[in-house]
Amino acid sequence: MNRVRETAYFPFAPRGRAGFIPSVMDASKVIGKTLVASPERAQEADADMEIVRLVQAGDVAAFDRLILKYRERVLGIVYHLTSNREDAADLTQDTFIKAFQSINRFGGQSSFFTWLYRIAVNTALSHLRKHRLRSFFSLEAMDTDQPVSREIIAALTDTSGAERDTYARELQEKLNEAMQKLSTKHRTVVTLFEIEGLSHQEIAEIMDSSVGTVRSRLHYAKQLLQAELQPYLRR
Amino acid sequence: MKSDREKTTVTLEDLLRLKRAERPAPSFWLEFDRELRAKQLAALVVERPWWRTLPARAIAGVARYHLPMGASAILALTFLSVREYRTAVPEAGLATPVLEFSTQPRPESPDGNVIEIASARDAAPDVRPVATVAEQLRLGAGEGSSGEEIRPVSAMVALIGGTEENGATLSPSARSISEIFSGAQEIASVFGNRSLMAAASQGFESRVLPARQPVVDPLAQMKAPSDVRRARYLGTALPAIASAKPVAARSSERLASRIADQRLYESGVSRLGLGGDRLMVKF
Numbered sequence: 001m002n003r004v005r006e007t008a009y010f011p012f013a014p015r016g017r018a019g020f021i022p023s024v025m026d027a028s029k030v031i032g033k034t035l036v037a038s039p040e041r042a043q044e045a046d047a048d049m050e051i052v053r054l055v056q057a058g059d060v061a062a063f064d065r066l067i068l069k070y071r072e073r074v075l076g077i078v079y080h081l082t083s084n085r086e087d088a089a090d091l092t093q094d095t096f097i098k099a100f101q102s103i104n105r106f107g108g109q110s111s112f113f114t115w116l117y118r119i120a121v122n123t124a125l126s127h128l129r130k131h132r133l134r135s136f137f138s139l140e141a142m143d144t145d146q147p148v149s150r151e152i153i154a155a156l157t158d159t160s161g162a163e164r165d166t167y168a169r170e171l172q173e174k175l176n177e178a179m180q181k182l183s184t185k186h187r188t189v190v191t192l193f194e195i196e197g198l199s200h201q202e203i204a205e206i207m208d209s210s211v212g213t214v215r216s217r218l219h220y221a222k223q224l225l226q227a228e229l230q231p232y233l234r235r
Numbered sequence: 236m237k238s239d240r241e242k243t244t245v246t247l248e249d250l251l252r253l254k255r256a257e258r259p260a261p262s263f264w265l266e267f268d269r270e271l272r273a274k275q276l277a278a279l280v281v282e283r284p285w286w287r288t289l290p291a292r293a294i295a296g297v298a299r300y301h302l303p304m305g306a307s308a309i310l311a312l313t314f315l316s317v318r319e320y321r322t323a324v325p326e327a328g329l330a331t332p333v334l335e336f337s338t339q340p341r342p343e344s345p346d347g348n349v350i351e352i353a354s355a356r357d358a359a360p361d362v363r364p365v366a367t368v369a370e371q372l373r374l375g376a377g378e379g380s381s382g383e384e385i386r387p388v389s390a391m392v393a394l395i396g397g398t399e400e401n402g403a404t405l406s407p408s409a410r411s412i413s414e415i416f417s418g419a420q421e422i423a424s425v426f427g428n429r430s431l432m433a434a435a436s437q438g439f440e441s442r443v444l445p446a447r448q449p450v451v452d453p454l455a456q457m458k459a460p461s462d463v464r465r466a467r468y469l470g471t472a473l474p475a476i477a478s479a480k481p482v483a484a485r486s487s488e489r490l491a492s493r494i495a496d497q498r499l500y501e502s503g504v505s506r507l508g509l510g511g512d513r514l515m516v517k518f
Contacts, residue, residue: 149252
């Protein structure tokens with residue numbers, strides 16, 4: 001596993017996991033190299049690589065383990081990019097099929113999840129490019145029983161019961177509308193960073209761009225979203 | 236205190252975190268897995284390009300005609316083999332630049348039957364070595380012949396490197412060749428003194444020298460009706476003379492033998508007589 005392990009803490013990163021970049025090289029030159037930001041991610045990448053080797057050796061059933069492991073994350077990325085659950089399901093399946101068909105070409109230059117996310121993002125962006133004139137929402141039901149979402153919704157409204165659910169649905173639609181107003185690149189950065197929790201380096205690797213570009217896009221996208229969602233923010 | 240403070244501040248990151256709660260129901264994954272399995276199986280079956288399936292399609296299309304095609308192939312093979320056989324055996328009357336063996340008595344040879352190996356007609360430069368060998372064979376046969384015995388073997392063996400008379404000096408190869416040729420002589424005598432060597436040499440020569448045979452007009456080979464009639468009359472009247480003529484030797488012999496049988500039958504019938512309860516035989 002030829003991974004860059006010479007990492008140093010990057011103090012300006014908003015998250016701890018995203019704050020590790022190579023110490024000797026410029027952040028803009030890390031494209032194509034696997035960056036292991038945390039020991040957990042390194043173990044995960046090693047486990048993925050073992051499964052990938054099994055699949056490359058002919059064990060097709062081993063690919064199901066990768067599907068089970070990553071299907072929710074891939075679906076989440078594609079869904080937040082498209083805001084359409086039917087399209088998201090199809091595109092997620094297409095992502096896994098593409099990965100399965102080209103897994104023999106995967107040589108371990110990057111970690112498997114980065115490679116898989118790149119396929120997912122490219123598939124979704126290609127779909128959005130083809131159907132740029134046809135866009136409508138088909139949203140998943142928001143699970144308001146989760147503690148985080150319950151707290152946030154409770155902070156936004158004083159009502160309870162059915163009114164809270166109605167407010168949550170309205171907030172969900174406003175969020176998706178604001179996201180769809182972003183360009184695909186900005187939407188991708190926001191999705192990968194804020195929703196999926198990837199680091200700047202990982203996003204840069206997935207989007208084949210520099211970390212600076214990712215930061216810039218993220219900053220700009222947040223400004224737009226804040227302007228759109230100002231009525232729902234409380235300071 | 237803490238919960239009140241959390242309620243009052245809701246940031247953009249908190250709102251975006253709400254989107255994580257948009258998750259499909261567990262039943263969704265059953266359908267997802269089923270569709271994904273179907274797509275995965277479809278992806279495993281890779282459609283072959285048309286140029287790879289073309290031979291299989293061609294074979295499948297021709298498969299229904301395999302019986303007539305096989306029969307046609309057999310017919311073509313038979314036709315070609317018959318044609319090759321006919322070209323290998325030259326027709327009578329056609330001049331071929333081949334070696335000829337004949338058992339006709341030569342006037343300059345006092346011994347009677349001597350194998351005559353004629354040199355190639357229309358001798359081409361390529362034929363010359365073969366003709367030289369044939370001449371040497373003829374000379375050797377003429378010198379070593381005794382009585383009516385045909386001695387081509389001794390001549391050939393002498394050419395190869397040894398003499399038949401002194402069998403002790405024969406090399407093994409020469410001895411085997413002499414045995415082979417003596418066997419061929421016996422077979423030739425069985426087939427009515429037909430020269431087997433001539434046929435063999437013709438075949439060999441025709442293979443060595445694929446000379447183009449002169450085209451002979453088929454009409455020129457036909458005999459005039461008057462000649463045929465004359466030969467028939469002569470054959471009826473004088474079978475011995477007719478058979479001696481070399482022109483229609485084979486047909487007149489056949490005619491003479493048939494007529495002789497007829498005459499014998501007629502004479503036999505005329506000599507036999509039946510009268511009542513008697514059988515008369517005239518001598």
